[in-house]
Amino acid sequence: MAYVSAKEMMTDAKQRRYAVGHFNLNNMESIRAFLLAAQEMQSPIILGVSGGTAQYMGGYRTIVGTVKPFMDHLGITVPVALHVDHGTYEQVLEAIEAGFSSVMFDGSALPFEENLRLTEELVGICRQKGVSLECEVGGIGGAEDGVVTMGELADPEECRRLAELGIDMLAAGIGNIHGKYPPDWPGLRFDLLEEINRVTDGLPLVLHGGSQIPPAMLQRAIAAGICKINVNTECQLAFTAAVREYIEQGRDLMGSGYAPRALLAPGVEATKRVAMEKMQLFGSAGKASA
Numbered sequence: 663m664a665y666v667s668a669k670e671m672m673t674d675a676k677q678r679r680y681a682v683g684h685f686n687l688n689n690m691e692s693i694r695a696f697l698l699a700a701q702e703m704q705s706p707i708i709l710g711v712s713g714g715t716a717q718y719m720g721g722y723r724t725i726v727g728t729v730k731p732f733m734d735h736l737g738i739t740v741p742v743a744l745h746v747d748h749g750t751y752e753q754v755l756e757a758i759e760a761g762f763s764s765v766m767f768d769g770s771a772l773p774f775e776e777n778l779r780l781t782e783e784l785v786g787i788c789r790q791k792g793v794s795l796e797c798e799v800g801g802i803g804g805a806e807d808g809v810v811t812m813g814e815l816a817d818p819e820e821c822r823r824l825a826e827l828g829i830d831m832l833a834a835g836i837g838n839i840h841g842k843y844p845p846d847w848p849g850l851r852f853d854l855l856e857e858i859n860r861v862t863d864g865l866p867l868v869l870h871g872g873s874q875i876p877p878a879m880l881q882r883a884i885a886a887g888i889c890k891i892n893v894n895t896e897c898q899l900a901f902t903a904a905v906r907e908y909i910e911q912g913r914d915l916m917g918s919g920y921a922p923r924a925l926l927a928p929g930v931e932a933t934k935r936v937a938m939e940k941m942q943l944f945g946s947a948g949k950a951s952a
Protein backbone atom coordinates (compact mmCIF):
# COMPACT_ATOMS: atom_id res chain seq x y z
CA MET A 663 0.00 0.00 0.00
CA ALA A 664 1.19 3.51 -0.82
CA TYR A 665 0.47 4.99 2.61
CA VAL A 666 3.66 6.90 3.47
CA SER A 667 5.07 9.86 5.37
CA ALA A 668 5.68 13.08 3.45
CA LYS A 669 9.44 13.00 4.01
CA GLU A 670 10.49 11.25 0.78
CA MET A 671 7.88 13.22 -1.17
CA MET A 672 9.49 16.45 0.04
CA THR A 673 13.03 15.31 -0.77
CA ASP A 674 12.01 14.41 -4.32
CA ALA A 675 10.01 17.62 -4.76
CA LYS A 676 12.98 19.69 -3.63
CA GLN A 677 15.40 17.86 -5.92
CA ARG A 678 13.16 17.98 -8.98
CA ARG A 679 11.65 21.42 -8.27
CA TYR A 680 7.96 20.76 -8.03
CA ALA A 681 5.42 20.96 -5.20
CA VAL A 682 3.18 18.26 -3.75
CA GLY A 683 -0.44 19.33 -3.30
CA HIS A 684 -1.93 19.16 0.18
CA PHE A 685 -5.70 18.91 -0.18
CA ASN A 686 -7.94 19.27 2.86
CA LEU A 687 -10.43 16.52 3.61
CA ASN A 688 -13.90 17.74 4.56
CA ASN A 689 -16.03 14.63 4.23
CA MET A 690 -16.18 11.16 2.66
CA GLU A 691 -16.68 12.64 -0.82
CA SER A 692 -13.41 14.54 -0.62
CA ILE A 693 -11.45 11.36 0.20
CA ARG A 694 -12.79 9.74 -2.98
CA ALA A 695 -12.20 12.82 -5.14
CA PHE A 696 -8.58 13.38 -4.04
CA LEU A 697 -7.50 9.71 -4.15
CA LEU A 698 -8.91 9.30 -7.65
CA ALA A 699 -7.32 12.56 -8.81
CA ALA A 700 -3.88 11.51 -7.53
CA GLN A 701 -4.11 8.06 -9.09
CA GLU A 702 -5.27 9.41 -12.44
CA MET A 703 -2.47 12.01 -12.49
CA GLN A 704 0.12 9.57 -11.13
CA SER A 705 0.89 12.19 -8.51
CA PRO A 706 1.90 11.93 -4.86
CA ILE A 707 -0.65 13.58 -2.57
CA ILE A 708 -0.99 14.82 1.00
CA LEU A 709 -4.46 14.64 2.57
CA GLY A 710 -4.83 17.33 5.23
CA VAL A 711 -7.09 17.05 8.28
CA SER A 712 -7.91 20.15 10.32
CA GLY A 713 -9.22 19.96 13.89
CA GLY A 714 -12.70 20.78 12.57
CA THR A 715 -12.60 17.96 10.03
CA ALA A 716 -11.32 15.53 12.66
CA GLN A 717 -14.30 16.41 14.87
CA TYR A 718 -16.78 16.12 12.02
CA MET A 719 -15.43 12.84 10.66
CA GLY A 720 -15.34 10.97 13.95
CA GLY A 721 -11.80 11.64 15.17
CA TYR A 722 -8.30 10.74 13.94
CA ARG A 723 -8.73 7.01 14.45
CA THR A 724 -11.87 6.89 12.31
CA ILE A 725 -10.13 8.85 9.56
CA VAL A 726 -7.09 6.55 9.46
CA GLY A 727 -9.42 3.55 9.52
CA THR A 728 -11.35 5.02 6.58
CA VAL A 729 -8.57 6.34 4.34
CA LYS A 730 -6.38 3.22 4.37
CA PRO A 731 -9.07 0.69 3.35
CA PHE A 732 -10.48 3.28 0.92
CA MET A 733 -7.07 3.31 -0.80
CA ASP A 734 -7.12 -0.48 -1.04
CA HIS A 735 -10.66 -0.46 -2.34
CA LEU A 736 -9.83 2.03 -5.11
CA GLY A 737 -6.52 0.32 -5.94
CA ILE A 738 -4.45 3.42 -5.16
CA THR A 739 -0.75 2.88 -5.88
CA VAL A 740 0.59 6.47 -5.75
CA PRO A 741 2.14 7.74 -2.47
CA VAL A 742 -0.45 9.13 -0.06
CA ALA A 743 0.35 10.89 3.23
CA LEU A 744 -2.33 11.53 5.84
CA HIS A 745 -1.41 14.78 7.55
CA VAL A 746 -2.67 16.82 10.50
CA ASP A 747 -3.26 20.42 9.37
CA HIS A 748 -2.57 23.15 11.98
CA GLY A 749 -2.55 20.78 14.94
CA THR A 750 -2.01 21.68 18.57
CA TYR A 751 0.65 19.71 20.47
CA GLU A 752 -2.07 17.45 21.92
CA GLN A 753 -3.81 16.90 18.59
CA VAL A 754 -0.52 15.96 16.94
CA LEU A 755 0.22 13.34 19.61
CA GLU A 756 -3.28 11.93 19.32
CA ALA A 757 -3.06 11.72 15.52
CA ILE A 758 0.35 10.00 15.64
CA GLU A 759 -1.09 7.47 18.05
CA ALA A 760 -4.02 6.93 15.68
CA GLY A 761 -1.67 6.19 12.77
CA PHE A 762 -1.32 9.46 10.83
CA SER A 763 1.80 9.39 8.66
CA SER A 764 2.51 13.13 8.81
CA VAL A 765 1.68 16.02 11.14
CA MET A 766 1.81 19.78 11.30
CA PHE A 767 2.37 21.34 14.68
CA ASP A 768 1.18 24.95 14.54
CA GLY A 769 2.83 26.77 17.39
CA SER A 770 2.78 30.10 15.54
CA ALA A 771 0.40 31.71 18.05
CA LEU A 772 2.65 30.74 21.00
CA PRO A 773 5.61 32.77 22.25
CA PHE A 774 8.46 31.75 19.93
CA GLU A 775 10.58 30.05 22.62
CA GLU A 776 7.57 27.89 23.54
CA ASN A 777 6.97 27.03 19.87
CA LEU A 778 10.65 26.06 19.63
CA ARG A 779 10.58 23.92 22.79
CA LEU A 780 7.47 21.96 21.77
CA THR A 781 8.77 21.55 18.22
CA GLU A 782 12.01 20.08 19.55
CA GLU A 783 10.06 17.52 21.59
CA LEU A 784 7.99 16.59 18.56
CA VAL A 785 11.06 16.16 16.33
CA GLY A 786 12.18 13.32 18.64
CA ILE A 787 8.76 11.69 18.76
CA CYS A 788 8.15 11.93 15.01
CA ARG A 789 11.59 10.55 14.13
CA GLN A 790 11.00 7.56 16.35
CA LYS A 791 7.61 6.86 14.76
CA GLY A 792 8.64 7.58 11.15
CA VAL A 793 6.13 10.42 10.91
CA SER A 794 7.01 13.60 8.98
CA LEU A 795 6.75 16.93 10.82
CA GLU A 796 5.76 20.37 9.53
CA CYS A 797 6.04 23.43 11.77
CA GLU A 798 4.95 27.03 11.42
CA VAL A 799 6.28 30.42 12.24
CA GLY A 800 4.57 33.71 11.40
CA GLY A 801 0.84 32.92 11.48
CA ILE A 802 -0.98 32.51 8.17
CA GLY A 803 -3.91 34.92 8.05
CA GLY A 804 -7.46 34.47 6.83
CA ALA A 805 -10.24 32.17 8.01
CA GLU A 806 -9.53 28.64 9.27
CA ASP A 807 -12.25 26.70 11.09
CA GLY A 808 -14.13 29.95 11.65
CA VAL A 809 -11.19 31.82 13.18
CA VAL A 810 -10.13 34.89 11.19
CA THR A 811 -6.64 36.33 11.67
CA MET A 812 -4.43 38.72 9.74
CA GLY A 813 -1.34 37.22 8.10
CA GLU A 814 2.05 37.78 9.63
CA LEU A 815 5.43 37.91 7.93
CA ALA A 816 7.80 35.28 9.30
CA ASP A 817 11.07 36.34 10.88
CA PRO A 818 13.91 34.62 8.95
CA GLU A 819 15.95 34.18 12.14
CA GLU A 820 13.05 32.30 13.77
CA CYS A 821 12.73 30.20 10.61
CA ARG A 822 16.43 29.35 10.81
CA ARG A 823 16.16 28.30 14.46
CA LEU A 824 13.13 26.06 13.80
CA ALA A 825 14.80 24.52 10.74
CA GLU A 826 17.90 23.73 12.80
CA LEU A 827 15.85 21.40 15.00
CA GLY A 828 15.55 18.88 12.16
CA ILE A 829 11.92 19.34 11.11
CA ASP A 830 10.88 18.04 7.68
CA MET A 831 8.89 21.05 6.37
CA LEU A 832 8.42 24.65 7.38
CA ALA A 833 5.35 26.84 6.83
CA ALA A 834 6.27 30.50 7.03
CA GLY A 835 3.99 33.51 6.57
CA ILE A 836 5.00 35.37 3.39
CA GLY A 837 1.83 37.39 2.81
CA ASN A 838 -0.33 34.32 2.09
CA ILE A 839 -3.73 33.93 3.73
CA HIS A 840 -6.33 31.18 4.02
CA GLY A 841 -9.64 31.53 2.20
CA LYS A 842 -10.56 33.95 -0.59
CA TYR A 843 -7.94 36.59 -1.37
CA PRO A 844 -9.22 40.18 -1.27
CA PRO A 845 -9.06 42.06 -4.61
CA ASP A 846 -6.39 44.42 -3.25
CA TRP A 847 -4.09 41.60 -2.01
CA PRO A 848 -0.52 42.75 -2.74
CA GLY A 849 0.79 39.23 -3.54
CA LEU A 850 3.46 36.98 -2.06
CA ARG A 851 6.63 38.49 -0.61
CA PHE A 852 9.23 36.80 -2.79
CA ASP A 853 12.09 38.74 -1.21
CA LEU A 854 11.15 37.21 2.15
CA LEU A 855 10.65 33.72 0.67
CA GLU A 856 14.11 33.84 -0.93
CA GLU A 857 15.66 34.96 2.34
CA ILE A 858 13.90 32.17 4.30
CA ASN A 859 14.98 29.61 1.69
CA ARG A 860 18.56 30.80 2.04
CA VAL A 861 18.73 30.71 5.84
CA THR A 862 16.91 27.38 6.22
CA ASP A 863 19.49 25.69 4.01
CA GLY A 864 17.35 23.64 1.63
CA LEU A 865 14.54 22.73 4.04
CA PRO A 866 11.31 22.07 2.05
CA LEU A 867 9.00 25.08 2.52
CA VAL A 868 5.20 25.03 2.63
CA LEU A 869 2.77 27.52 1.15
CA HIS A 870 -0.57 27.65 2.95
CA GLY A 871 -3.56 29.45 1.45
CA GLY A 872 -2.82 28.05 -2.02
CA SER A 873 -6.30 28.79 -3.41
CA GLN A 874 -6.70 31.61 -5.91
CA ILE A 875 -2.99 32.46 -6.11
CA PRO A 876 -2.19 33.22 -9.79
CA PRO A 877 -0.34 30.34 -11.54
CA ALA A 878 2.74 32.43 -12.40
CA MET A 879 3.12 33.40 -8.74
CA LEU A 880 2.85 29.76 -7.67
CA GLN A 881 5.48 28.69 -10.16
CA ARG A 882 7.81 31.42 -8.96
CA ALA A 883 7.23 30.25 -5.37
CA ILE A 884 8.11 26.66 -6.33
CA ALA A 885 11.31 27.86 -7.98
CA ALA A 886 12.13 29.70 -4.73
CA GLY A 887 11.84 26.59 -2.50
CA ILE A 888 8.13 25.85 -1.95
CA CYS A 889 7.67 22.04 -2.01
CA LYS A 890 4.14 21.68 -0.58
CA ILE A 891 1.10 23.80 -1.43
CA ASN A 892 -2.07 23.64 0.65
CA VAL A 893 -5.40 23.96 -1.14
CA ASN A 894 -8.83 23.86 0.44
CA THR A 895 -11.07 26.83 -0.44
CA GLU A 896 -10.94 26.36 -4.23
CA CYS A 897 -11.99 22.72 -3.90
CA GLN A 898 -14.85 23.69 -1.60
CA LEU A 899 -16.04 26.42 -3.96
CA ALA A 900 -16.01 23.99 -6.91
CA PHE A 901 -17.86 21.32 -4.91
CA THR A 902 -20.60 23.70 -3.81
CA ALA A 903 -21.03 25.32 -7.23
CA ALA A 904 -21.51 21.89 -8.85
CA VAL A 905 -24.08 20.77 -6.27
CA ARG A 906 -25.87 24.13 -6.60
CA GLU A 907 -26.08 23.67 -10.37
CA TYR A 908 -27.52 20.17 -9.91
CA ILE A 909 -30.28 21.54 -7.70
CA GLU A 910 -30.91 24.62 -9.84
CA GLN A 911 -31.36 22.36 -12.86
CA GLY A 912 -34.01 20.50 -10.85
CA ARG A 913 -32.14 17.21 -11.18
CA ASP A 914 -32.87 16.34 -7.56
CA LEU A 915 -36.57 16.29 -8.48
CA MET A 916 -36.15 13.81 -11.34
CA GLY A 917 -36.37 10.04 -10.72
CA SER A 918 -34.17 9.10 -7.78
CA GLY A 919 -32.04 12.25 -8.21
CA TYR A 920 -32.83 13.04 -4.57
CA ALA A 921 -30.44 10.29 -3.41
CA PRO A 922 -27.48 11.80 -1.52
CA ARG A 923 -24.91 9.95 -3.63
CA ALA A 924 -26.49 11.31 -6.82
CA LEU A 925 -26.75 14.82 -5.36
CA LEU A 926 -23.10 14.92 -4.31
CA ALA A 927 -21.62 13.16 -7.37
CA PRO A 928 -21.17 16.42 -9.36
CA GLY A 929 -19.38 17.88 -6.32
CA VAL A 930 -16.98 14.93 -6.25
CA GLU A 931 -16.26 15.34 -9.98
CA ALA A 932 -15.68 19.09 -9.61
CA THR A 933 -13.35 18.61 -6.62
CA LYS A 934 -11.41 15.96 -8.51
CA ARG A 935 -11.07 18.28 -11.52
CA VAL A 936 -9.65 21.11 -9.40
CA ALA A 937 -7.19 18.76 -7.70
CA MET A 938 -6.01 17.40 -11.06
CA GLU A 939 -5.49 20.92 -12.42
CA LYS A 940 -3.44 21.82 -9.35
CA MET A 941 -1.28 18.68 -9.71
CA GLN A 942 -0.47 19.75 -13.29
CA LEU A 943 0.28 23.30 -12.20
CA PHE A 944 2.42 22.27 -9.23
CA GLY A 945 4.40 19.84 -11.45
CA SER A 946 3.62 16.78 -9.29
CA ALA A 947 1.68 15.00 -12.06
CA GLY A 948 3.60 11.99 -13.31
CA LYS A 949 6.06 12.09 -10.37
CA ALA A 950 4.54 9.19 -8.40
CA SER A 951 6.51 6.33 -9.84
CA ALA A 952 9.80 7.80 -11.10
Ligand code: 13P
Pocket residue numbers: 686710747748839840841842869870871872873892893894895896
Ligand atom coordinates in the same frame (compact mmCIF):
# COMPACT_ATOMS: atom_id res chain seq x y z
P1 13P B 1 -7.03 27.69 1.34
O1 13P B 1 -8.31 27.29 1.96
O2 13P B 1 -6.89 29.16 1.23
O3 13P B 1 -6.80 27.00 0.03
O4 13P B 1 -5.85 27.23 2.32
C1 13P B 1 -5.72 25.90 2.69
C2 13P B 1 -4.68 25.74 3.73
O5 13P B 1 -3.69 26.45 3.76
C3 13P B 1 -4.85 24.68 4.73
O6 13P B 1 -3.86 24.68 5.70
